[in-house]
Amino acid sequence: MVTAWALDARGGDPEAVDRFVRALHRDVLRYVAHLSADPQSADDLAQETFIRALGSLHRFEGRSSARAWLLSIARRAVIDDFRRAASRPRLSDSLDWRRAAELAQPCDLPGFEEGVALLELLAGLPDERREAFLLTQLVGLPYAEAARVTGCPVGTVRSRVARARATLLELLAEPGEPGPVPVRADPA
Known part of the structure; x- marks a missing residue:
């Protein structure tokens, strides 16, 4: 079903685009959150994944499932994010930046x-x-x-x-x- 929506979205159907994104958003979000090991950047990486996917949807031919195609794009988005992060300097005004990061986490949430x-x-x-x-x-x-x-x-x-x-x-x-x-x- 998701692959059919992707193919319809490729043809310009805005409702199919919406169904495609809604159907796979949660999977992409969970996947990039775990790959990046940074839950705070997961939304940005998921958004980047869908931007890339929708921009190249015209090349999707349905040879594999749309989910596998989209998750391979998500994987590349995470890798590119790692590369960008590695090229930027890391700054911290605290000597114990790890402790500061731990204290900033919402530890009172269930689970x-x-x-x-x-x-x-x-x-x-x-x-x-x-x-x-x-x-x-x-x-x-x-x-x-x-x-x-x-x-x-x-x-x-x-x-x-x-x-x-x-x-x-x-x-x-x-x-x-x-x-x-x-x-x-x-x-x-």
């Missing part, structure tokens, strides 16, 4: 502590595994679409997700407790 814990766990994953895990488990992309977004084979995405899950389970296990028992599929 804040769990969100911080989840972000810390995800940050402990290697970049490739984290991205595959986020695309498939958080954004909900099928493995084939996640493979198109990341530009690697489906088997590699499956492997990265499995390894990310195993690492997260190990990190969540209490010290002194045995690790998780692997679940095996019944032979058919």
Whole structure:
């Protein structure tokens, strides 16, 4: 359905543009927030993603799903943002800028502590595994679409997700407790 809206939007249908953006906005926002590790810049990155996508919609041919196409644009937007940020000087008038940044966070919101814990766990994953895990488990992309977004084979995405899950389970296990028992599929 989303791909059909993208194709209709490409043809100039303003209602299809609105449906396309509304349908994928949440996925793009969550994806760029996790890739950038900066929830404050997620709105800007999502907006940048849609600006780029709508500007190049005339080139979208529907060979892949519109979601995979849009998330690959989002990925490039985050990478470009990292490059821009790396070229700018970092200024802080505080000697302990990390503590100042922590104090500026809204820690009284419900679920804040769990969100911080989840972000810390995800940050402990290697970049490739984290991205595959986020695309498939958080954004909900099928493995084939996640493979198109990341530009690697489906088997590699499956492997990265499995390894990310195993690492997260190990990190969540209490010290002194045995690790998780692997679940095996019944032979058919």
